[in-house]
Amino acid sequence: MVSKETAFSQIKESGNLTTLPEILLKLLSICENENPTVTEMADIISHDPVLCARVLQLANSAYYGFRDPYCTIDQVIGHLGINAIKNLAVTMSIHQVRGNNHLDPAMFWYRSLLCACIAEKLARYEGNTSTDEAYLAGLLHNIGQLTLATAFPAQFAAIAANAKNSAADLLILEEQLFGMHHCEAGARLVRDWNVNPLIADAILCHHLPLAKIEEAFPLVKIVYTANALTRNVIDSTSGYDIGTVLLKIGRQELGKMSMEAKTEVDTIALNMSIQLSINSFKENLPHNVQENSNAGQARPVVSGANPSENSNREEPHRKSVQDKIAARVTNFALLSSFLEDLTEADDIQAVLAAFEKSVNILLGTGNTLFFFPDDSGVLLKGETSSRNILHNMCHSLTLPVNQSTSRIVQAFSRSGQSGYISGKEGDNSLADRQILSLLRCETAMYFPLTVKTQTIGVVVLGLPLHQDSLSENDFQLARSLTQQTALALQVEKIKEQREKEIHSERMEAISVTARKFAHEINNPLGIIANYLAAIKIKLGQDQNLQEDLDTVDEEIRRISKMVSQMQMFSQAxxxxxxxxxxxxxxxxxxxxxxxxxxxxxxxxxxxxxxxxxxxxxxxxxxxxxxxxxxxxxxxxxxxxxxxxxxxxxxxxxxxxxxxxxxxxxxxxxxxxxxxxxxxxxxxxxxxxxxxxxxxxxxxxxxxxxxxxxxxxxxxxxxxxxxxxxxxxxxxxxxxxxxxxx
Known part of the structure; x- marks a missing residue:
């Protein structure tokens, strides 16, 4: 047995909670969009207890720490910033690939979200409790169980093997091994975050006997009732009596709220491609541990489907989603190598070369062509790095922006969408067919190079022969590469423009100074030169003096030459x-x-x-x-x-x-x-x-x-x-x- 403080320290240090891969994949997809919004991210995070916990934990860190309490995910994401959520998603992806905590993630997710939705409806009906706080407390009510399973996977598996048919057995075994049960673990964790302390109380008390809850504040009663109604939806237990006793709500209204919440959660699961079968769900405890409405009595499992058969059906789907996340993690690693090359690029040519090298290695594509607008914006002109085999011929490629039917021009000026040019399609413009010929491919893919809302060019990738499209994973990687390249090109163009402006300003200042300097110097130089010539005549043939005067004369001519050079800056x-x-x-x-x-x-x-x-x-x-x-x-x-x-x-x-x-x-x-x-x-x-x-x-x-x-x-x-x-x-x-x- 470990002490309570030691166990809690290990819980806080582990931190690598894993969520459903389907949900994480949705969040990663949003993060890969060019301009993800707080609303889009909050819609995913607020439906998942693990993501919600990680975001709250991050917001409470020393770097980000909130001073004022918060109760909505939108608030937290707005404070952290979108980039912080992107980094969190990538980190969780890595842990997702490696994670295993002996809990059914679909069961845990479904119970948590259903409890949150029911708690929100109960708070709205009750009228005196914040619906946001009720939702958050319901979503996190069982987070302690996941933290114990993550921090102590081997010990938690042993508890699962020894717990019989009672939730009380589980709580006792947890307390014996860790010095605290999962209710206390979750409450202590949440209490460290900057949320309403009653949320932690609701988590702590959701397994207490009913008699002890009757004197609690409304938020605690709401979460307790929501947990009971969640069991009622999943296990057909009787949770209605608890709601009637604690909140004075009739059985019919409680049943209506429960079914509405179930419909919402089922819809969310469908939209996120989460495969689950409610009939095969049991209480979110190891093996067949069940709770009744009195939180301590055992009851048999009621199941409309064989759990092992359902698990077998879900296995291929879950593995497919995990594989997609693993591919995204690989992409992030590959992209980081490309970003290192970009940071070393010191001009536009180096940026183009870095992109060409990366897409060739990472995607196996063939030749690459860039198109950028000319100074007047009338033409798109071909461009490559100096190392590209198409470099010497690409500069003759020009596409009129206002007249061409080329898909490349359309991507630049109108649609702004990526797409394919296929040699099999008969409606290609002549320019597009010639570009395919130049790239020596049957199919090419084009991406607009966009920075915020401004399109600065288009890049065209020639696909290998007999390949007519990129895989979803390669497409996402190619899009990330083009987004970073567009940003790097814009930075380099701004640098070049600024250097030109500085040079122009410097030359103008020199021009003004040169005119004034030349005017002031030339007059006295001319007078000195005339007097020097006169002195040389008067002194006659004195050899030593003549040599000294020649030296003076040479220096005067040198000064005059320097002045003449300076005048070049001010001449027309x-x-x-x-x-x-x-x-x-x-x-x-x-x-x-x-x-x-x-x-x-x-x-x-x-x-x-x-x-x-x-x-x-x-x-x-x-x-x-x-x-x-x-x-x-x-x-x-x-x-x-x-x-x-x-x-x-x-x-x-x-x-x-x-x-x-x-x-x-x-x-x-x-x-x-x-x-x-x-x-x-x-x-x-x-x-x-x-x-x-x-x-x-x-x-x-x-x-x-x-x-x-x-x-x-x-x-x-x-x-x-x-x-x-x-x-x-x-x-x-x-x-x-x-x-x-």
Whole structure:
């Protein structure tokens, strides 16, 4: 025998009560919805004693602890929050897979809910007691028995074997072994929660002799009567006399309430797919222990069906539901691995790659395509990660949002529902048939990527050949993956937008400062340079003085050069757009660079012109400015005799630019760049060079490329050189003229 305090401590520490798998599966399904509501969750939890107890226990924890009493599940869920209930559901799922407490869960659930519904009706009829508190007390009236069975499974099984035909036998054996019976265990547990203390009293007293209840408060009488009427419904015992004595309610009214409550519970069981047979139910005690209305006398079991036959019928169904819960638990574990990959993704490309990897491993799907709206919202454009085999061809996939009959467009703009594209269906749009061909599958499934009420894109998964749908479990997993991916993509887009705004604000501030600075510095610099020239003439041929003056003159020119670079930020964008032969511009610049840009010994510089490079509509001066800065930057970075190569190539649409474009590539075999330098590459006033470099050269290049509608990127590894790639559209849109104020 253990002491009462030791037993109760173990009850509180065990905590892993298990409920009917059908109910838990319903709660998990609600939790997996994109926007579950408190009402939906409360509707499930309020119909189950175990979930109700776990929620009350959680609300009473040190982290969540309520200060004011509560009596409704809606109140508790509203306080805890939906995410807390989701976490609780997942935790209970894990314990459900492993749990076993030697109690029939269907019998326990049915008795508890029936007692709650009857208690609620009795309180409404009585008129002075809260119906919510009566319902809660009835639902939890037998929770102590479940806690003992969970905390002491082996000992409880021994009690079940030794208890004969009396509830009194069970209570005595419980008290002998645990120092308390299940009524006291339940009452002590509930008393620790922030509920009306009379609820705990009702639980404590529901097995006392009738004579001791006559002086109790109404809530205790109501639960006592509800428990007796519950036995009456299930076992055909006589509970009506108790209701007449305690609550002065006639037998006919008590019978009506009992049957209405039974109908409600039967309907709930049907809606939750709980298989049970009332005729095979016995009192919720081990084996064949029964109670009569005097709580202590034995009576024979009355059964309209063979219990073992009924158990055999329920076994396959119960195992099927348990298997579904086990699959959900597996999904949660798999999803956690995917979430780890998402947390490490630092840009949109990494998010796409994480999703593609996960669906391929977890679902066995084939190729994956994303579709996102363009800046104007007129087109949906194909996208994948750079690792995807469809990456180079997906950018030519565009779907007009307002005109296309594609199901992908419909998922994005109208229905917002997931669905299938099947090659067997004859009403597919041409675009959808081509997407199936591109994915090399007979059936594809699409999911809208939705954050709250905003759809930010659509993802299409190619299913393996000869598979025309996902299983229910795989569908739930795929939906969870897409929901998390949508959220991660939205976060990355917000980050990118904010970075652009910060960069724009920084450049505007630099522009204003540059204009003021250049104006204030250029005038005195010009005067100093003129006076210096005059002094050099007057001093004649004094060699030492002339060398000193040359040094001063060199520094003045360096300051003037820095000011000129700063002025680039405030000048109007290049506006003289014309047909430009990129190969000719690059060849002329390389010829000049070989004689003007480098000190001796100089690096080897070469030009590799691409074939079939057409003239592009752009600013010739801008292209020159870009090449001059990049080539000089490379020349200053590489040691003597290393190589600098400028090349050109014509490309189709890629992730760099959607349309056909020309690439100018400037690469070197120098020391390369570290990650820290690459992350700050195009920021003004950031430089790793010495000798007074301003750190403005690459910032000027970045601004100029943007001014003429192009994009610039850099790839570099320490010890493996650096490559700058400029993508210029064949026909650029002219920028707005005028200075940036």
């Amino acid at each position: 964008p290049f506006a003289d757009f014309e047909p430009v032969d990129i190969n000719q511009v690059a060849a002329d610049l390389i010829r000049i660079a070989k004689t003007s840009f480098f000190d001796y010994p100089q690096p080897n510089i070469s030009f590799e012109p691409g074939s079939d490079i057409p003239p592009i509509i752009t600013s010739k001066d801008a292209v020159k400015q870009i090449l001059i800065n990049l080539v000089k930057n490379a020349a200053e970075a590489v040691p003597p005799h290393e190589r600098i190569t400028v090349s050109t190539v014509k490309c189709s649409g890629t992730d760099t630019l959607d349309q056909h474009h020309i690439r100018i590539i400037v690469s070197d075999t120098g020391p390369g760049l570290s990650d820290v330098v690459k992350n700050n590459l195009f920021k003004p006033f950031v430089t790793t060079k010495q000798n007074g470099h301003s750190g403005l050269g690459l910032s000027v290049v970045h601004k100029t490329v943007n001014d003429i509608g192009g994009k610039i990127s850099c790839s570099s590894e320490p010890g493996h050189g650096t490559t700058f790639t400029i993508a210029l559209p064949l026909k650029a849109s002219k920028p707005l003229t005028g200075r940036i104020e």
